[in-house]
Amino acid sequence: MNNVVIIGNGVAGITAARHIRKGSDARITVIGSETEHFFSRTALMYIYMGHMTYEQTKPYEDWFWIKNRINLLFDHVSGIDTEARLLRLASGNAVGYDTLVLATGSQSNKFGWPGQDLDGVQGLYSMQDLRLMEQNTNDISSAVIVGGGLIGIEMAEMLHSRGIEVTFLVREDSYWNNILPPEESAMINRHILSHGIRLRLSTELAKILPDSAGRVRAVRSSDGDEIPCQFVGITAGVHPNIILCEGSEIATGRGILVNEYFETTIPNVFAIGDCAEIVATDGGRNRIEQLWYTAGMHGEALAAHLCGERKPYDRGILFNSAKFLDIEYQTYGYVPPVLDDVQTLYWEHPAGEQAIRIVYDQRDVVIGFNLMGIRYRHRVCERWIAEKKTVPYVLEHLGEGNFDPEFFVQSEQCLIDLWNRTHPERTLQLHRKRGLRRLAPARGQKKEMMA
């Protein structure tokens, strides 16, 4: 590995580059055509809303790349020749490699709706999309969002922040209920409406209607309504961006097929992040992991592998987070959307914008947490799950998990009360309140200082 070339300067590619640099002296080149420097995709919405500028979304200052000898190439790869180990670039140049890492990310789904290519209709994934959205939504008064996932609600919030009236079409009968259990999902439904966003559940897009200039004029929904709008946000999920592999020897399925070492079917070619489809070894379903967190983990794992530490990728105990307008969401471990096969303890604040859910199995072992509008400690929840702690233990120690700021009202006692009401034979007592005690150092404590 003397000459590593990474295609894609998103979080997966950049994390790989940074960690390869830490572990080796290889020549590293990152080719990206989205922006010249790495920026945080998660902050796209904040640029549009005026919370941050593009400059502020860059996690590293520009000197960082020079100092760490990570060569950035602002160009677009138009073809891969795995035989000659050569990349063709849109600028006409060519770049050779010993080791190639594909980190090309995702593309927005479009499901062949009539009118989906009209002016004023778009998804939101890249900086280019954001610029287009800026143009498309300049001086408009109403918009329709199609697809009830995380990008959908972000786009709704973005448009809403500019005083644009938003109608939010969600196919499911409750927001994001293929991930969230019913109560959490219902909470977000209410919250969306309380912000003045017109949430329409069980409603699909039938057709996008043009005006005489070929711009969107209205949307026809599955129930026959015509909703006037000047902008349509398509947020029906994303799929791996594998265009580059078409016509190459690299095998693809839905994504670029890789094993648990991120090796593709071609030697010395790897794929990480959103674009990779990790082939299941246990006969289960192949995995495509499209999270910010997993992209970074892929990059780090691949870098370790390339630097000589061969061990299979292990995602560890699942975690994720999001923010639905004002409601923060954290999840740890396994919380299925349908709770029939697990047991669960759910507390919700009477005001309806905070909740804690603990999920446990038949033997009372805790397997997951959902937190709505309340912050919990990642390491503590992870440790409880890893150590297979039982519900009574977790409840009695629940204060340790709380990560809300000082003076915030704590709700742990409410969960204890809830449990005690249903388990009079085994009443519990909360051992301690929030605060920092000697928390055992947890798995994978990241300590990486490069700057």
Add this chain to the structure above:
Amino acid sequence: MKAMQIQIPAELRGHSYTESPIRKIGLALFGVGVLVFMIGATGAFASIPLLYSMLSLGVGTIGALLAILPGIGARKPGINHDGIMFSPWKNRRSVAWLLGILITAFYVTLYWFPSTLDHMVVAFDPLSWPLRGKAADRWFLYGTLYTLAVLIMGVRMLIKYRHSRYQTIRTISVMFFQLVFSLLIPGLLQLFNEPEFYFHYFWPLKYDYLFPSKLSSLFDGTHLAVFMGFWTLVMAFLATPVLTYFYGKRWYCSWVCGCGALAETLGDPWRQLSDKSLTAWRIERWMIHSVLVFAVVMTGLLWLNSAMEGAVLGGLSRGFSRTYGFAIGAMFSGVVGVGFYPLMGSRVWCRFGCPQAAILGIIQRYFSRFRITTNGEQCISCGNCSTYCEMGIDVRAYAQRGADIVRASCVGCGVCSSVCPRGVLNLENGPVDTRNI
């Protein structure tokens, strides 16, 4: 559905309450108040102080509150930074420059052309007489305006952060200390012929409190004055290190201090302007510690001088303290510190120039139980924390690698924690050796 379709300039869209009629009336009244106040400089109101006071300060205050209060109904409680980067007055554009010039001009007038204010101070007589038993002067004018700014913009903070108990309690604290410890107590002390004394300012911020002349005058005075002398010594040498050990420098900088009070209230709209670059951090470290050395040397010289009966160092030490008073006290903390709020953010003085912050920072960095904890791997590197850090700390650089934030400059305002969309940051106190640096 809220009425959201008003046509407003593109750069202001998102601030749905910008165009609320009450807000407009409020801004107009505020303008009237300021105008009347300035007209007073001509002496037009010299004989009618109460009316002058009501028309300028009263109308201005009511106007400002009317402009602020509609914020409650404009949006549900929660972080609202919509449109800040497009705003002409919050992002170093036209209005920001104008405001910067105006505030700077005010400080220049206050320090070097005080006679301009001669007729304006009468607006403060109706408060000064009952409080202090004497007519207002330019420092009373300054102190009262300062307090008004903290209180009015404090109300704005309370509305903006009404979802956060930490921010609410902290804001009430700075408002309380400004009103009571900066304005009322020193005023009443003068009424009762005691030394004008600020119990919440200590050496080296209030550098002259440890000067030999000041201390000896306190210890030679009334019982209360002697108490002030002890207070000065105890706060500077005992309470400051102990409190900072337990709670970090925030117990002072963002809960008590008057400079902090102004920064956290009046300065809040500009907190995002602080420079986050590594270069700025390098400059900061050199500058603030130089000021500290300057303050310590000056105080030491004065004591040496006093011990040697002023024989040798007399002229030198006086010159030294005068230079310090001008360069640091007036130029840095006033003109640059506040005048440049709209251009360089609200904590220029606290970050680059305050010797108190320097000492507290050293304690915080090396010996304190305080840190900002990062929550596992939940950081998404979005950068809201760094953007809204008024001290110019690149919080994200720590959060994204799972490290705690232990920085000398952190004043513990808690805004990084408030703005984090993933609940990653938390201000915590715990055993010093558990800081994950």
